[in-house]
Amino acid sequence: MVVPMAVDSRMSEAPRTYGNWRRPTSPGLLGLGTAGTGLMFIGLFVVLVVLMASTLLAALATAAGFGALLLLLVTKDSHGRNVLTRASSRLAWLSARSRGTHLYRSGPIGRTEWGTYQLPGIAAGTRLSEHRDSYGRPFALLYTPATRSYSVVIGTDPDGAALVDQEQLDGWVAEWGHWLANLSDEPGIEAAAVTIETAPDSGSRLRREVSLNTDEGAPEFSRAVLDEVVARYPAGSSTVKAFVSLTFAAAARAGAKPRKPEDMARELASRIPGLTGSLQATGAGAAHPMSAQELCETVRIAYDPAAAALIDEAHAQGELPEMLWPDVGPSAAEATWESYRHDSARSVTWSMTGAPRGNVQSGVLARLLAPHREIARKRVTLLYRPIDSARAAALVEADLRSAEFRASASRKPAARDSLGVRAAAATASEEASGAGLVNFGLLVTATVTDPSKEADARAAVDNLSATARLKLRPVYGSQDSAFAAALPLGLILSKHVSVPAELRDKL
Template structure:
């Protein structure tokens, strides 16, 4: 039976922003007006040199600290460069584990950065499944990581895909009313991995008494398999605030029990949203995810060892990289490979469908590994109403203050803001979101150029403005891992997290 259902389109994106005039924000306008006023007062007293100095100071403050070039102010770029130089001179941009590590012995092989102070708490949920929560002690948060197995849009009828997209929207809406939930991430981890593990597993499954001819045919068939096969893993991570759930800095047992009770419900919602059969990951699986991210070139070795029951790392405390070099700016080096990360700065510039992100999510031969991380920050209904009200007023302001006729983009922005306001009044929910992409490649110039050109091509076809992370590569790399690092909990004013609203 054919399925003639059309692909649903989405694009109700809003970018939180303050009113602007002549391209300047309200604070920049205040500084400019104050500088001009003081300069005029000084000129009235014939203090022309002083007036010129005041004007110059006002212009410098606005240009250096309030006008963004490529998503960052000049002061921001300078402070980032100084921060990187300081970390390089202090040695903190180079992380080494094992015998050469300068960390205490108990931390000598742990993950770096924000994940250094993260511990696992294991147990069994109401369905009898084992789980391991990640306790981020620095911010007192608990993260549960679900391994998902989506079928993919190409394997299902469009009507089923549309229904799953609707359920996914329901899951996002539920984040805003889930008590204690501070954020969620969905990470799509893709690679072109070695087929050695699959081939070895097939050969080992042959019955010892099988006919020789059958063994020969099977062995020949296995030998025709490609050397590498596309692999795609999807992880959904939910993060709760332990204090809100009754936990304290010293004892989070009550919060752990509350999260464990919620795992079955979250699994069911993710299943309905197209995640296949979501299962909470345990400590050994979390450590394996980290090791593959640091050492993607060892995938064949790890697959063969796993068949023999030998895991390179099966506990969280020893899942860190051998070394991690964050001293070069955009590109970071770790365990014989290199990575770089880019981040979305503005939501997609056009409507998208359920297939629009196929290329960015799927495996790509130009990368050893690629992670696309979507971040969702729930907004409570009261705050959501205030945000949308501000967006409507900003859209009105932009139209009324524009010199000449309003553009189609101005009118479209107002219509989207008003439509969102109407939907909120009818019970819809608001979520802040953003996207980051980390690609890993061989540490040579040719591989870097290929990876750079390819990731730019993937992002440009989405009509999505972005920028590369130039001075905090380690933090960006570990943020895209599915381990529940929420940037807004570690930084008060992250640039990108306010870039999209749905």
């Protein structure tokens, strides 16, 4: 998805709305993209050659073969996936299952080196180190060798929208749009992600706070009230955490050697204070870079939710549960076609296949981000790929020409093609006036500790996606990879796929 980072200009009295996000299209005939149309002409040429060199029956058989291939590309489901893409996903899953790569065992009796609890899947090769920024704050630097990128995770404390007037909310949204647009000017940045995680509250922090501030000479009635609050308040309460991960290229420029963690940390140490400071104007609250210990705890709890109570209890007693990066993964995990089982929980991850149609208000994702009683732990991750200004201009102009080609390919263009031309023209106009451009996607992970509640969690996410006007689809056959991508690790999914996304879009 591509969206221009510009605020919709409306009258101050009317509710401010946002929209005009569209998927870049590729020009082609009969619903095909550029590559698909080229394949069709190649097929016609081959049929003519076979007809001249052989019999009519051979030419008809060749035409039937190419026609069946084109039919696989044209026939799409409600999520825009053609038959060939779905078939390749199923074959890849069957191949992975036959090799046993959907199973994972770690620890002393596992298959990992040195008996550690290494992260599985696409996060297995990540390496963690800790450094200090120019303010003296420790920050975790995560290196992913497969994509040659470094990631920094920023922890935030969002202010929330309760008792906040609409003018302030509009200001936050505008500042967030400016923050995203400015990312394209950051040297070496490749991706950004925002993760909102909701989980049940163990009550350890409240119990510690009350015990430390209770006067020994307080009346018995007051002490009894406090004890009852400590005992009953955590039941049904939840915590909300927000993370912003930024991913930078290891190489300073194309063709250069990847930088070492020390060199990258030295460069990012002076840039992190500016990034965290600008986040506060977006309503993210106090932003600080996460240390290695905090990141280890977050990932450990994600793979084993049962460890959350133990970690909270240790912090409540003033102890620090020291963790190392090679020991934060699950001891056992199993990926199925539609779910992911890991240690003490089972998770299902959905990906966004369609952004909300039409215009929406700023609170369109409020119910999706809020805690839900049917889901033990929920993680919503917005994935962003900033587009630099030089490439954005060429991209929007190409998208406008593609939309105009589709509308002019028929004597009576469909209403959707006409609307596409207007939307592409509006995007090009906004980009020309200075708006930024960014690719974005969304992942939703629902985790339950009781396998019998998985169906309820699925139904809850389906209902929440309807309220957010999103079109979500379970990540069939890649639940383990999607689970890791939804964590605040700065992983770039498009760099882990076999077929580039650019080629799939042109089919």
